[in-house]
Amino acid sequence: MSEEDKEFLKKYDAEKxxxxxxxxxxxxxxxxxxKLKVLLIKxxxxxxxxxxxxxxxxxxxxxxxxxxxxxxxxxxxxxxxxKLEQLHTFGEPGRDPRTRVIxxxxxxxxxxxxxxxxxxxxAADAGWFSIRETPELAFDHNxxxxxxxxxxxxxxxxxxxxxxxxxxxxxLTELQNVYETVLDKxxxxxxxxxxxxxxxxxxxxxxxxxxxxxxxxxxxxxx
Amino acid sequence: MSEEDKEFLKKYDAEKxxxxxxxxxxxxxxxxxxKLKVLLIKxxxxxxxxxxxxxxxxxxxxxxxxxxxxxxxxxxxxxxxxKLEQLHTFGEPGRDPRTRVIxxxxxxxxxxxxxxxxxxxxAADAGWFSIRETPELAFDHNxxxxxxxxxxxxxxxxxxxxxxxxxxxxxLTELQNVYETVLDKxxxxxxxxxxxxxxxxxxxxxxxxxxxxxxxxxxxxxx
DNA sequence: TGAATAGTGTCTTTCAGACAATATGCC
DNA sequence: GGCATATTGTCTGAAAGACACTATTCA
Numbered sequence: 001m002s003e004e005d006k007e008f009l010k011k012y013d014a015e016k017x018x019x020x021x022x023x024x025x026x027x028x029x030x031x032x033x034x035k036l037k038v039l040l041i042k043x044x045x046x047x048x049x050x051x052x053x054x055x056x057x058x059x060x061x062x063x064x065x066x067x068x069x070x071x072x073x074x075x076x077x078x079x080x081x082x083k084l085e086q087l088h089t090f091g092e093p094g095r096d097p098r099t100r101v102i103x104x105x106x107x108x109x110x111x112x113x114x115x116x117x118x119x120x121x122x123a124a125d126a127g128w129f130s131i132r133e134t135p136e137l138a139f140d141h142n143x144x145x146x147x148x149x150x151x152x153x154x155x156x157x158x159x160x161x162x163x164x165x166x167x168x169x170x171x172l173t174e175l176q177n178v179y180e181t182v183l184d185k186x187x188x189x190x191x192x193x194x195x196x197x198x199x200x201x202x203x204x205x206x207x208x209x210x211x212x213x214x215x216x217x218x219x220x221x222x223x
Numbered sequence: 224m225s226e227e228d229k230e231f232l233k234k235y236d237a238e239k240x241x242x243x244x245x246x247x248x249x250x251x252x253x254x255x256x257x258k259l260k261v262l263l264i265k266x267x268x269x270x271x272x273x274x275x276x277x278x279x280x281x282x283x284x285x286x287x288x289x290x291x292x293x294x295x296x297x298x299x300x301x302x303x304x305x306k307l308e309q310l311h312t313f314g315e316p317g318r319d320p321r322t323r324v325i326x327x328x329x330x331x332x333x334x335x336x337x338x339x340x341x342x343x344x345x346a347a348d349a350g351w352f353s354i355r356e357t358p359e360l361a362f363d364h365n366x367x368x369x370x371x372x373x374x375x376x377x378x379x380x381x382x383x384x385x386x387x388x389x390x391x392x393x394x395l396t397e398l399q400n401v402y403e404t405v406l407d408k409x410x411x412x413x414x415x416x417x418x419x420x421x422x423x424x425x426x427x428x429x430x431x432x433x434x435x436x437x438x439x440x441x442x443x444x445x446x
Numbered sequence: 447t448g449a450a451t452a453g454t455g456t457c458t459t460t461c462a463g464a465c466a467a468t469a470t471g472c473c
Numbered sequence: 474g475g476c477a478t479a480t481t482g483t484c485t486g487a488a489a490g491a492c493a494c495t496a497t498t499c500a
Contacts, residue, residue: 004269018284019242022314022325046228061241061323065314089312089327091245091288097228100284102245102327104312173452190454191490198488213450214497396479413481414463421461436477437470 020091020100024069025056025141027087027105027148028077030112031165035130036181037112038145039076040137042125047097048138052129054145056103069106076126078116082164084108085155087148095140105144107151109164156182160201163221171209171216172196243314243323247292248279248364250310250328250371251300253335253351254388254404260335260351261368262299263360270320271361277368278349279326292329299349300338305387307331308378310371318363330371332387379405383424386444394432394439395419 028039040052055076059068069084084106091102112128129135131149136142156162156179165178176192196202203222208215251262263275278299282291292307307329314325335351352358354372359365379385379402388401399415419425426445431438 002269002272004272007269017244017281020245020282020284021240022243022245046225046230049225049227058240059243059314059325061243062316064316065312065325086311088309089288091282091327093285093287102282102288102325104314104325171452188490188492189452190492193453194455195489211451211498213499214452216452394479411463411465412479413465416480417482418462434472434478436472437479438472439479 020102021096022059023056023101023103024059024065024072025054025103025105025144026069026073026076026084027054027107027145028073029107029109029131029148029152029165030115030128031178031181032112032128034177034181035132036184037128037130038134040127040129040134041076042127043138051138052135053138054105054141055126059104065104066106069104069108073108077110079108079110082108082110083161085151085159085161087144087151090140090144092140103144105148107148109152109161111165111167113167153183160221169205169207169218169220171218172202173216175202175219243325244319245282246279246324246326247282247288247295248277248326248328248367249292249296249299249307250277250330250368251296252330252332252354252371252375252388253338254401255335255351257400257404258353258355259404259407261354261357263350263352263357264299265348265350266361274361275352275358276361277328277364282327288327289329292327292331296331300333302331302333302338305331305333306384308374308382308384310367310374313363313367315363326367328367328371330374330384332375332384334388334390336390376406383444392428392430392441392443394441395425396439398425398442 030037030039039055041055043049043051043053055072057068057072057075059065063071066084066086070080073084074080085108087105087107089102089104093100095101095103131145134142134145137145152161162175162178162182165182166174172193173189175196176187176189179192180187201222202219205218205220207218209218253260253262262278264278266272266274266276278295280291280295280298282288286294289307289309293303296307297303308331310328310330312325312327316323318324318326354368357365357368360368375384385398385401385405389397395416396412398419399410399412402415403410424445425442428441428443430441432441
């Protein structure tokens with residue numbers, strides 16, 4: 001950095017202009033009862049008090065965007081160490097009645113088994129909603145949800161996110177159920193297995209899934 | 224909106240928290256001299272004075288993100304009415320030495336024929352750079368440029384953006400040249416035409432491109 | 447042995463890619 | 474007629490999709 005730059009920065013006043021606020025919102029999807037569900041929280045404070053909303057919150061002044069998303073996600077679900085994907089940034093003036101708020105939306109998929117939902121200060125309640133039965137949401141969150149759903153369906157096969165919906169070891173039938181649930185259509189068992197195995201993204205383990213009937217071989221995601 | 228919400232909003236103080244600044248940056252690509260080029264401006268003010276950068280600027284408090292991107296694009300190139308795609312939002316603390324700046328990056332493709340480059344107050348100079356010969360850029364703009372290039376190559380065939388690099392009427396050879404330039408590889412003429420026509424995104428016009436030799440049929444983008 | 451789920455192979459269709467000869471207009 | 478560019482079809486290999494039967498375990 002030049003001397004001139006240093007001199008300039010000393011005098012720089014970041015407060016000179018009126019600035020928007022920045023938030024992150026996180027679309028958290030899971031599969032429960034063979035349905036694709038999204039995590040929503042009931043707002044405990046105005047604006048939109050008592051309306052359901054996508055979890056999220058303000059980005060700290062020194063906090064990275066993704067870091068903020070991880071923090072919010074952890075505060076809501078106590079889930080850590082999963083992959084987040086940045087979806088889109090929504091910044092239409094008027095989308096938040098308080099002030100100008102620009103929100104960076106993220107998407108997360110988590111297996112439902114190890115989630116403990118937590119309430120938090122400004123969320124009187126939280127819950128999973130089937131994506132066909134979501135209520136009217138606060139702000140422009142219906143739009144964000146629709147955006148996220150499209151993204152999810154388009155990118156399910158292109159990325160590795162589907163594995164986040166499953167435990168470490170899983171059967172191919174379980175993986176197929178994830179695909180069928182997210183895509184909301186039936187897939188042919190033989191073609192599905194052929195394709196997944198051809199992709200080379202899973203490897204067979206020595207474990208079996210013991211159940212009432214013929215045990216299934218368990219696979220794990222090849223890292 | 225509830226009475227309680229209205230009451231709340233009256234008392235809401237948006238200045239309570241220290242907030243990041245928000246900018247838009249626009250990657251403007253064109254094809255000139257059969258090369259893919261990106262528009263860069265030379266910074267006229269600190270920080271990074273005299274360094275090359277992607278055009279962009281602060282988002283107005285009441286200004287939509289895309290609107291801000293259009294405004295900046297117009298100020299730099301006097302180009303209007305084209306399609307912008309939101310690319311990604313970069314918000315790492317420290318990416319701007321002045322203060323915390325979160326930038327929403329957009330991508331635009333324009334045909335080089337009707338561009339008048341304009342200088343502006345904080346850009347001492349502006350110019351087109353072959354993407355193989357870009358200088359070291361200000362801020363994290365090299366990263367943004369790389370991100371945009373990957374996006375462009377991945378999405379050239381999935382979106383309609385390629386048509387923005389061409390005039391309204393064009394020959395299939397011209398379209399193929401765009402593809403070859405962006406993807407940086409040769410394509411087979413017969414396969415290319417077969418694929419484009421199968422997509423059904425162009426329609427034949429009655430015009431011919433008259434040149435020195437056999438005239439080519441002109442096409443237009445099917446809206 | 448019956449119920450329930452796991453696991454497997456072939457044929458057909460479709461799409462991408464390699465490949466070269468003819469057509470047209472201008473000089 | 475020569476030159477430069479436009480235009481067109483076939484073959485091959487790979488991948489996706491339709492389709493049905495056998496295998497294994499447990500009750």
